[in-house]
Amino acid sequence: MSGDQKQPNCSSFERNISQTSDAGGNLSQPLSDDTFSMLWSQLVGVTDNGNINSVCANPVDWNFSEFQGGDLVENNVDVSLQQIELGPQGVPLDISNFTQTQSFQPNMLPDNAAPGPPMSEYSTDTTTTPPPTSAASQALPSNVDYTGDYGFEIYLGQPTSTAAKSVSWTFSPTLKKLFVDKDKACPIMFKTSLEPPPGTYIRAMPIFKKPEYVQEAVRRCPNHQGPPSERSAHHLITCSDPSALYDEDTTTGRMSVAMAYNMPQVGTEHTTYLLTFKCFLSCVGGLNRRQIQTVFTLENSGQVLGRQVIDVRVCACPGRDRKGEEKHQTEKQNKKPLKRGQSKMTQSFSVTQIGGKRKKPDEEVYCIMVKGRANYELLMRIKESLELMSYVTQDQRNQHKTDQTRLQQQIHNMPRFSSFPSNASQQQGASPPNNPPLLTNQPSITSQMAGLHRQDTLPLHTFARHQTPNTNHVHDHCDGPSAMEVDHQVKFTEDVVSSQEISSSQMLAGQSSPSGQRSEDHAGLGQVAGTSQVSPVDRSIGSWLGSLGCQQYLDIFNKKGIRTIDQLDEINLEQDFAGIAMPQQHREKLWKAILQLRNPIFLTSTPSSLLRTGSNASTASLGGLSGLSASQVQRIQATRFTLKQTMSFQVKEEKEDT
Amino acid sequence: MSGDQKQPNCSSFERNISQTSDAGGNLSQPLSDDTFSMLWSQLVGVTDNGNINSVCANPVDWNFSEFQGGDLVENNVDVSLQQIELGPQGVPLDISNFTQTQSFQPNMLPDNAAPGPPMSEYSTDTTTTPPPTSAASQALPSNVDYTGDYGFEIYLGQPTSTAAKSVSWTFSPTLKKLFVDKDKACPIMFKTSLEPPPGTYIRAMPIFKKPEYVQEAVRRCPNHQGPPSERSAHHLITCSDPSALYDEDTTTGRMSVAMAYNMPQVGTEHTTYLLTFKCFLSCVGGLNRRQIQTVFTLENSGQVLGRQVIDVRVCACPGRDRKGEEKHQTEKQNKKPLKRGQSKMTQSFSVTQIGGKRKKPDEEVYCIMVKGRANYELLMRIKESLELMSYVTQDQRNQHKTDQTRLQQQIHNMPRFSSFPSNASQQQGASPPNNPPLLTNQPSITSQMAGLHRQDTLPLHTFARHQTPNTNHVHDHCDGPSAMEVDHQVKFTEDVVSSQEISSSQMLAGQSSPSGQRSEDHAGLGQVAGTSQVSPVDRSIGSWLGSLGCQQYLDIFNKKGIRTIDQLDEINLEQDFAGIAMPQQHREKLWKAILQLRNPIFLTSTPSSLLRTGSNASTASLGGLSGLSASQVQRIQATRFTLKQTMSFQVKEEKEDT
DNA sequence: CAGGCATGCCTG
DNA sequence: CAGGCATGCCTG
Ligand SMILES: [Zn+2]
Ligand SMILES: [Zn+2]
Secondary structure, three states, rough: OOOOOOOOOHHHHHHHOOOOOOOOOHHHHHHHHHHHHHHHHHHHHHHHOOOHOOOOOOOOOOOOOOOOOOOOEEEEEEEEEEEEOOOOOOOOOOOOOOOOOOOOOOOOHHHHHHOOOOOOOHHHHHHHHOOOHHHHHHEEEEOOOEEEOOOOOOOOOOOOOOOOOOOOOEEEOOOOEEEEEOOOEEEEEEEOOOOOOOEEEEEEEEOOOOOOOOEEEOOOOOHHHHOOOOOOOOOEEEOOOOOOOOEEEOOOOOOOEEEEEOOOOOOOOOOEEEOOOOOOOOOOOOOOOOOEEEEEEEEEOOOOEEEEEEEEOOOOOHHHHHHHHHHHHHHHHHHHHHHHHEEEEEEEEEEEEEEEOOOOOOOOOOOOOOOOHHHHHHHHHHHHHHHHHOOOHHHHHHHHHHHHHHHHHHOOOOOOOOOOOOOOOHOOOOOOOOOOOOOOOOOOOHHHHHHHEEEEEEEOOOOOOEEOEEEEEEEOOOHHHHHOOOOOOOOOOEOOOOOOHHHHHHHHHHHHHOOOOOOHHHHHHHHHHHHHOOOOOOEEHHHHHHHHHHHHHHHHHHHHHOEEEOOOOOOHHHHHOOOOOOOHHHHHHHHHHHHHHHHHOOOOHHHHHHHOOOOOOOOOOOOOOOOOOOOOOOOEEEEEEEEEEEEEOOOOOOOOOO | OOOOOOOOOOHHHHHHHOOOOOOOOHHHHHHHHHHHHHHHHHHHHHOHHHHHHHHHOOOOOOOOOOOOOEEEEEEEEEEEEEEEOOOOOOOOOOOOOOOOOOOOOOOOHHHOOHHHHHHHHHHHHHHOOOOOOOOHHHHOOOOOOOOOOOOOEOOOOOOOOOOOOOOOEEOOOOOOOOOOOOOOEEEEEEEOOOOOOOOOOOEEEEEEEOOOOOOOOOOHHHHHHOOOOOOOOOOOOOEEOOOOOOEEEOOOOOEEEEEEEEOOOOOOOEEEEEEEEEEOOOEEEOOOOOOEEEEEEEOOOEEEEEEEEEEEEEEOOHHHHHHHHHHHHOOOOOOOOHHHHHHHEEEEEEEEEEOOOOOOOOOOOOOOOOHHHHHHHHHHHHHHHHHHHHHOHHHHHHHHHHHHHHHHHHHHOOOOOOOOOHHHHHHHOOOOOOOOOOOOOOOOOHHHHHOOOOOOOOOOOEEEEEOOOOOOOOOOOEEEEEEEOOOOOOEEEEEEEEHHHHHHHHHHHHHHHHOOOOOHHHHHHHHHHHHHOOOOOOOOOHHHHHHOOOOOHHHHHHHOOEOOOOOOOHOHHHHHHHOOOHHHHHHHHHHHHHHHHOOOOOOOOHHHHHHHOOOOOOOOOOOOOOOOOOOOOOOOEEEEEEEEEEEEEOOOOOOOOO
């Protein structure tokens, strides 16, 4: 079994690779803090780069987990930077993957985030201003799939559900991960929907997945280095094709192999390359158990035409390890949402900046020593918000103020309390002992909510919760760019509101978002935020689906025995709804709404309570382009940041196999 | 837990260390065959060396286990080559360690095999003709303890019985093995009883323990190599003393560190060195899980004054691994002799050659491909005998012929059959189903013997077995150098003989060996051989002890419930008799006799039956110097070969924890 | 090729 | 520092 929880600690690793590490020395600072600093400075560096506006699509997406002490089960931070050139039709800022939290699929930005259909005018524009973006030469190489104008796609053969323990290789579609034995040729196939220009090649380049190491070039361990006479002596990945070229980037030191790309032979759909990995993931003094990905870029003259990324694990027992990781992942998926005592929180920031003009931030990096994890985490999130705020334009701030004022007025009109359900059976199950029947402003509201999770009747009145009027309710579920001005010291209270009030607040959310095709997803987000901030009058699935415009799926939920939205905690949309015919749009909408329901509390004033809450997660976002319409702009350079952090806590007394 | 069963297979290892291996390429031949060839050619090479007669003591002792497939549990071959200079007093060829079979103590040749007391005339003799015998410069370095004229001894602190899992180091006196963490300074102490000449130093040199690798220099794996600026960059062992010198022998490539030796500080008994091991035993591309020993030689001007050898395991958890290996060893000791279905055989050859004159054997090495383990093992033993035969002198051959003739005459006088015990209960227990009541010449006799093991009554008549007259009965239990002329295709039959016949045959054995101090051990061996070749009339312990002249221990056996010699299978002399006051001489005599009883069948015509026999082991020996007396020689150069092979087979249906 | 060990290293 | 995992590799 192989998981990704275990990583070499920094100090021991530094000793191990002291001879080969060519990464910067800033890893000696406290890991987590430094991680973010490094990550952050990278982002800043990229956006400050003068080439930024000419980059067609340069997303950066990281997924890592640290903070491994204590109860923390998972902590993923995805940072995505995407620069998009908008044409006259406008390219909608797709946020359909916004709430994606699986760590094994972190890089799946939607294909339609690419600059338009093949052979459109954008492709010309792109090719006429080709920046030197060869994957190997970038300090922070992108690991985001991008089929590009030529429909570049990777293929690893017919999907298999399992493999013998020691097969030479096996691909897990679920994990999007290749498990491959060392020194075994592995056929990797590619195709393009259109034939790229002559001289196009595919570059295969391994990168470390975790931000601590992403700057370090992946190379073979000393044990497995080839003879100096071989061009590929230090390359992890070799290609059976003798004409393959082995590059070592002079500045980044990255080792990659470039293989001529030709369209598939007649009768075949794909072009196959036999690749060999020359080190184990576990190789001491080399990969050293650090997860890697392999970035395949379709390139021509250094210009990236497409990109496909897969995780790769080079190990002695690909079948065994695949099984282990898939099981691990399934356990994660299945059990975490069910865990009463487990808390998960996801925060996500998305910042879109129109144009490249913005004052250059202070690039000096400071180190803040913080004692205690709770304080540290709190400070980190504040820090993130503060730093991200610098990317919010004045227009966005103004817009936020307006929205804020309007919303507060609406909320003030709501009654603070109404009635409390007398049904004692609602407090059955795993509800904590201290479950006061009357709601107050005290912080244990999530415990109370946990006590209601198992209700299977349809109460006429039930809980709803929203923030107190004097705090910024949009702080973690913003529906506009102004959400950056948030108050992290926010407190939640629980209110019971009537159905009328619910619908009005939903309307409010709907109203605050512009309609129209380009802002559709944006509006969707606003609607989702509304459902969690202003609760439905009853917690029946029917009402909830109705509020989402998804009544047609009521039967499906009922068949699964789900009658109240409190039961939604037990759902796994990807799994439970995998076989159900449903437009992707709806699927995403439902998934987002469920996530919102699960994560009503993002931050409380007492950070330690994060470890005790029944279920908390949060998604904060900064949607850009809110003030834009297609008629307003002819061509826009847009930069989108997405920073998503998911943290999970494991409650001690619960066993893994509950 | 760490055992020594697991070894890298040859091919994978070759690939792993292809960059660093500087050993000969003959490892590509079949491992086992090649192992012996290599080993053998080494022996031949050493003895053919012109320097042989001037070498004071140059024993070679190997212990390894291969043949790991099938039921084989253990296979140790110890080869010892000792060249001894005999003074006027004569130095008896001590064979007190002859039956030692523990693989963890293979190198403990007796200290009195050294050339006499300190400051004797030999020391002068030795120092006036100093050969270049620095441990590092020898292709096949000795790993035999030798305190030498100065009483050189190693000390690893107060013995401990156990240690915490991850202590930086711990020494197991039982295993004579140091378990030490990588990169942790380990204090190793030495003392001498006399102060050696100025300029004396201690050389620490690691060697591989197994003959497959013993020629290869031990060096760090590429991962753990130091910077080229360090003299010790490739040395496994480093010393904290900056004045230590790091040698790399130009011809052998061996890496060693030489540390100045000074007598202990006043008030201390030992001189301490802080040594550090820079690679794990498991290091890929380096030690690669190959067991090592460290040879500490007290040297002066390249001359070896003393030698101390310990096994070393560099690992991350010294305490854990020590516990594991000690447990493993205890299990081996305790359980193997008890196992009914397990068979163990030990063969041991000892060849002593007087003087250095002997025709140079053909040094060409050929490879015989053999299909099937049984055939292979059979052929290997034959090969060994044949090759060892070339060391037998003509005098020895003549002596053998004489003995042979005399013995055959005696045997012909014995009745072939008498009666068969009617006690059906003798066939209880683990006896195989096909257990014919009447004895014939068929080959399944060992099965029948197994059926008799559990008898706990004292039958008036019981089995005895010896070889048919037309075969050479001394083939595996020789009592003289002529034993080399053996017939390995020998067959055994079972006879029942009377007690009178037993004692007569014992007398025979006794008569054939000369009396006197110098040949005492020789005589003892002959007696032992006699007890197994001509069986006692009854199988009671009393009779057996009486025949050995050890009646005084009858009570001890009875207290342990042992009443027949068949029960001796269940005894472990070293353990069961550890606390019993008994002269070492008697202990050895008993032990040898028990071994003989256990191993009546050494070779059968059906090799596969080796895997099925209840208990078989054998000791063959070639005692040298049989014709010598102290008065005949003033000074003698003697060379003694000892080749001992121990093989154990595990029967499938028996569990380890029976 | 499945079972399982050996063994460095991570976690509490 | 003990428990236990991760993972290359050996064995049947
Ligand atoms: Zn490697
Ligand atoms: Zn090493």
